[in-house]
Amino acid sequence: DPRFNNETLALLQFFAQNPLPQDIEVETLRLYAEDIHQKINKKLHETFKGTIEEKTVKTNSTEIPITIYTPLNVNKDKLVIYFHGGGWVVCSPKTTQTIVNYTADVTKTIWISVEYRLGPEYKYPIWLDDALDVTQHIIQNRTAYGVNETAKIGVAGDSAGGMISASLSHLLKGIDFQILIYAALDILGETPSYKEFANPMYFLTPELMKWYSTHAFHNLDDVKDPRASVLLNRTF
Structure with a gap:
């Protein structure tokens, strides 16, 4: 497919030839994801020269861990809150630490990575509520996180984390x-492009998406909620 870079195509073909079992256990996939990302992240993570601080944000129901990346010569006019991907079931701030600390470094901006709770132990809307509570707290207490009172606050995320970011932008x-x-903005999977690339759909197959949604959501009504499938909102 000429739309793919050759290196990207080789990686996608590798994943297609080595698919994950459809009945894979949650903990097995979590360990796999953490292991593969640790190997990818290790080299770049060690190049970050700013400060990395672990904190928790207390909510009505729990305490949410966050990791704060503050680069050298930081710009105090912006702050970004980051939500990792992983189908709302796997991964953690550790799996995306390379992209977060690298981007914090090159933009000279404080980035905060959020360890929201995951399904199936904590299904929708718990993980979205975690993200909402943490984001609201940081917006209201921004100076405590090293930026000015008038600093702009942004949200960011990949895949499932992109969906969380888009949803928060509507809610807060x-x-x-x-x-x-590459945000997951339509969990229903009914868009023309979703159907076009269903076969072959490299790595993230419809079957794997169903596995994630089954573990992250209670039922189809959850998936149809515009807070989850953000493209269902009348305005975006």
């Missing part, structure tokens, strides 16, 4: 911008 006031990285 005070978000100034969003950065969506």
Whole structure:
């Protein structure tokens, strides 16, 4: 397919030839994801020269861990809150630490990575509520996180984290911008492009998407909620 870079195509073909079992256990996939990302992240993670601080944000129901990346010569006029991908079931801030600390470094901006709770232990809307509570807290207490009172606050995320970011942009006031990285904006999978690339759909197959949604959501009504399938909102 000429739309693919050759290196990208080789990687996608590797995943297609080595598919994950459809009945894979949650914990097995979590360990696999953490292991593969650790190998990818290790080299670049060690090049970050700013400060990395672990904190928790207390909500009505729990305490949510966050990781704050503050680069050298930081710009105090912006702050980005990041939500990792992983189908709302796997991965963590550790799996995306390379992209977060690298982007914080090159933009000279504080990035905060959020460890929201995951399904199937905590199904929708719990993980979205975690993200909402943390984001609202940071917006209201931005100076405590190293930026100015008038600093712009943005949300960002990849895949499932992109969906969370897009949803928060609809739900919360005070978000100034969003950065969506291949965001999952239609969990129903009924768009023309979804059907066009269903066969072959490299790596993230319809079967794997169903596995994720089964573990992350209670039922089809959850998936039809515009807070989850954000493209169902009348305005975007």
